[in-house]
Amino acid sequence: MAREESARTGTARKAMFDKIWDRHVIVARDQGPSLIYIDRDIIHEGSFHAFADMKRRGLTVRKPRQMFGTPDHYVPTSGRSIGDAATPEIARMISQFDKNMQWGGIRNFGLRDPRQGIVHVVGPEQGITLPGLTIVCSDSHTSTHGALGAIAFGIGQSENAHVMATQTLWQARPRTMRITIDGTLAKGVHSKDVILAIIGKIGAGGAGGHAIEYAGQAIRAMSIEQRLTICNMSIEAAARCGMVAPDDTTFEYLHGRPFAPSEADWDDAVAYWRTLPSEADAVFDSEVELDGGAIEPMVTWGTSPQDTLPITGFVPDPAAQTDAAHREMVAAALRYMGLEPGTALADVPIDRVFIGSCTNSRLEDLRAAAAVLKGRKAVVPAMVVPGSTGVKLAAEAEGIDRIFRDAGFEWRESGCSMCAAMNGDFVKPQERCASTSNRNFVGRQGPGARTHLMSPAMAAAAAVTGRLTDVRRMMS
Amino acid sequence: MQAFIKETALAAPIPGRNVDTDQIIPARFLKADRSAGYGPFLFHDLRFTPDGTEREDFVLNQEPHRQARILVTDENFGCGSSREGAVYALCDYGIKALIGPSFGDIFYNNALKNGLIPVRLPEEVVAGLRRELLTGPERGITIDLEAERVTFPDGTEHALAIDPFWRECIMKGVDEVELTLGYMPQIRDFEDRYLSEMRWINR
Numbered sequence A: 001m002a003r004e005e006s007a008r009t010g011t012a013r014k015a016m017f018d019k020i021w022d023r024h025v026i027v028a029r030d031q032g033p034s035l036i037y038i039d040r041d042i043i044h045e046g047s048f049h050a051f052a053d054m055k056r057r058g059l060t061v062r063k064p065r066q067m068f069g070t071p072d073h074y075v076p077t078s079g080r081s082i083g084d085a086a087t088p089e090i091a092r093m094i095s096q097f098d099k100n101m102q103w104g105g106i107r108n109f110g111l112r113d114p115r116q117g118i119v120h121v122v123g124p125e126q127g128i129t130l131p132g133l134t135i136v137c138s139d140s141h142t143s144t145h146g147a148l149g150a151i152a153f154g155i156g157q158s159e160n161a162h163v164m165a166t167q168t169l170w171q172a173r174p175r176t177m178r179i180t181i182d183g184t185l186a187k188g189v190h191s192k193d194v195i196l197a198i199i200g201k202i203g204a205g206g207a208g209g210h211a212i213e214y215a216g217q218a219i220r221a222m223s224i225e226q227r228l229t230i231c232n233m234s235i236e237a238a239a240r241c242g243m244v245a246p247d248d249t250t251f252e253y254l255h256g257r258p259f260a261p262s263e264a265d266w267d268d269a270v271a272y273w274r275t276l277p278s279e280a281d282a283v284f285d286s287e288v289e290l291d292g293g294a295i296e297p298m299v300t301w302g303t304s305p306q307d308t309l310p311i312t313g314f315v316p317d318p319a320a321q322t323d324a325a326h327r328e329m330v331a332a333a334l335r336y337m338g339l340e341p342g343t344a345l346a347d348v349p350i351d352r353v354f355i356g357s358c359t360n361s362r363l364e365d366l367r368a369a370a371a372v373l374k375g376r377k378a379v380v381p382a383m384v385v386p387g388s389t390g391v392k393l394a395a396e397a398e399g400i401d402r403i404f405r406d407a408g409f410e411w412r413e414s415g416c417s418m419c420a421a422m423n424g425d426f427v428k429p430q431e432r433c434a435s436t437s438n439r440n441f442v443g444r445q446g447p448g449a450r451t452h453l454m455s456p457a458m459a460a461a462a463a464v465t466g467r468l469t470d471v472r473r474m475m476s
Numbered sequence B: 001m002q003a004f005i006k007e008t009a010l011a012a013p014i015p016g017r018n019v020d021t022d023q024i025i026p027a028r029f030l031k032a033d034r035s036a037g038y039g040p041f042l043f044h045d046l047r048f049t050p051d052g053t054e055r056e057d058f059v060l061n062q063e064p065h066r067q068a069r070i071l072v073t074d075e076n077f078g079c080g081s082s083r084e085g086a087v088y089a090l091c092d093y094g095i096k097a098l099i100g101p102s103f104g105d106i107f108y109n110n111a112l113k114n115g116l117i118p119v120r121l122p123e124e125v126v127a128g129l130r131r132e133l134l135t136g137p138e139r140g141i142t143i144d145l146e147a148e149r150v151t152f153p154d155g156t157e158h159a160l161a162i163d164p165f166w167r168e169c170i171m172k173g174v175d176e177v178e179l180t181l182g183y184m185p186q187i188r189d190f191e192d193r194y195l196s197e198m199r200w201i202n203r
Helices: A003-010 A016-022 A045-059 A088-104 A118-128 A140-148 A157-166 A191-202 A224-237 A249-254 A264-273 A325-338 A364-374 A389-398 A399-408 A455-467 B085-093 B103-115 B123-135 B164-172 B176-181 B185-198
Strands: A026-027 A032-039 A041-042 A067-069 A134-137 A151-154 A168-171 A175-182 A210-215 A243-245 A286-291 A298-300 A308-310 A352-355 A382-384 A432-435 A450-453 B006-009 B010-012 B070-072 B096-099 B117-120 B141-144 B150-151 B157-159
Touching: A016 A026, A016 A151, A016 A210, A026 B123, A026 B185, A032 B185, A041 A118, A041 A157, A045 A088, A067 A088, A067 A118, A067 A249, A118 A134, A118 A140, A118 A224, A118 A389, A134 A140, A134 A157, A134 A286, A140 A224, A140 A243, A140 A249, A151 A243, A157 A168, A157 B103, A157 B176, A168 B176, A191 A224, A191 A286, A191 A298, A191 A455, A210 A224, A224 A249, A224 A364, A224 B123, A249 A264, A249 B103, A308 A325, A352 A364, A352 A455, A364 A389, A364 A399, A364 A455, A432 A455, A455 B164, B010 B123, B070 B123, B085 B103, B096 B123, B096 B141, B103 B117, B103 B164, B176 B185
Parallel strands: A041 A067, A041 A134, A134 A151, A175 A210, A175 A286, A210 A243, A352 A382, A352 A432, A432 A450, B010 B070, B070 B096, B096 B117
Antiparallel strands: A026 A032, A032 A168, A298 A308, A298 A450, B006 B141, B141 B150, B150 B157
């Protein structure tokens, strides 16, 4: 029996996604979208279209207590004043955001607020993200929040206005996919390598129309911060969302965070959260398996996250591709990236390093990079942008900032920075950047920029050697 | 939302799988107010050189594709960023519909909200259409939402699979927020029950 039918009739045990989805349906329809309740909308500066729409309609924000705002895409990382913005236009984006938050009565972790940061770092860090919730944000990497057992997905500005006005969305139920990673990750292999390996296997469109649940021994062994990295890049395989079932690791992470349940509600919340994981005999529309123990440190070579190989690999040859369309894709990617077929990836020189983004800017990410950098020097320009002011302060308390500075890195304020290249931090044309971000698209980090995605440890290794480097060779 | 029932227009083939929203509209243009129109930003870095000169090899800079109001795309078109600016750029340029084997999920939703019709057809059918448009681009394609049919330049017809809910909304130009506000009693009933059980949601 198909999973959709079995979920509807209750004849099969449910997957976690179905349990949470069904709990949020207000108006069910036999076909097409249902009206579902949205628990959280997290808002950044790109939301100005949605606010303009609300004002034009004469509507107010219906549930401001379920909304949270923080500026991240356009904020300067060189300082914490609007005056530090790269251009007056960018400064206007930030001040307009503050006005919109005030207009909507929405909590705003503004530029100088100690809680400010990238939306997908701040949500979990503050306990805004909780198991069993539906969470939206007008940013495609909202899938990040699924690491705590939530349904979290990106939306556009029309949908953003719809949520602000009604606290609901019309959504079609996606199909489900379980990706199981068993085995133990080898030394030098991080969660970023795992998600790149997954995308490399299933492709940039491989999870289109699906909600992914990540499962297996390797996922269970991961910290929440590692799981956040995995779920973050679900969208790069075209998934609607990515999720990990909540467990004791989740509960320990959340306990005591500012917006997590109070002590009075904690036991009830955890009791509910324990009901969320998929049943042992849950039915999924699609299953994918990878051996975690076989995954190596990964780097991208092309212009899509699916263009990924182990660092021990070689730049592919378009002529070796059997499919004509794929052959042209590879050729176009190599032209843009300025790479020759057959080149060892470990021989590719780089011009700069960026450590940051909603994928890899948390404390554990910075620790992993700092462990490689300690006592070493970067030979190319390099910058690290913590994912939140909280992460920055915690790293400074541990002395991590000094390791980066001693290695020659710029130590910046928090924000999206060079990942989105909207705030004035960008990679110059034809410059090759080793980046811990999530997208190596044409022009993503700036017009003509060439991006290689990798883990924080791999990016640190590249900074020290000036080329793509197997971090395992630098580990004691 | 602008109502859409039936449209016959020239189509242009957009090459490449996984054409992402960064390519549809580069990030540096997203600060613009919508009132000015996002059309000039569409495929900006593919259409223009850094000095603003048109790139002759880009399909929308060639006749008759310059007049196209339908784009024929490859798989996973509109993947990547959730920026609705990508849809604004397509709409403001004058694009009415897209035909492709698959679209990025967020992009697909954004398109529907703006009355831009994303038509999913089998990959081999779309590939054939792209080839046909390169050799004989002067004839139009008809997209008929009412009849749920797409008619190709050679006269072949294909079923237009679109969810009945969105089909009705788009044909009538329904305002989705207004529609949902009509469900406010059900929303409040749900909320009263749900939020009393999930006390910890609002802190």
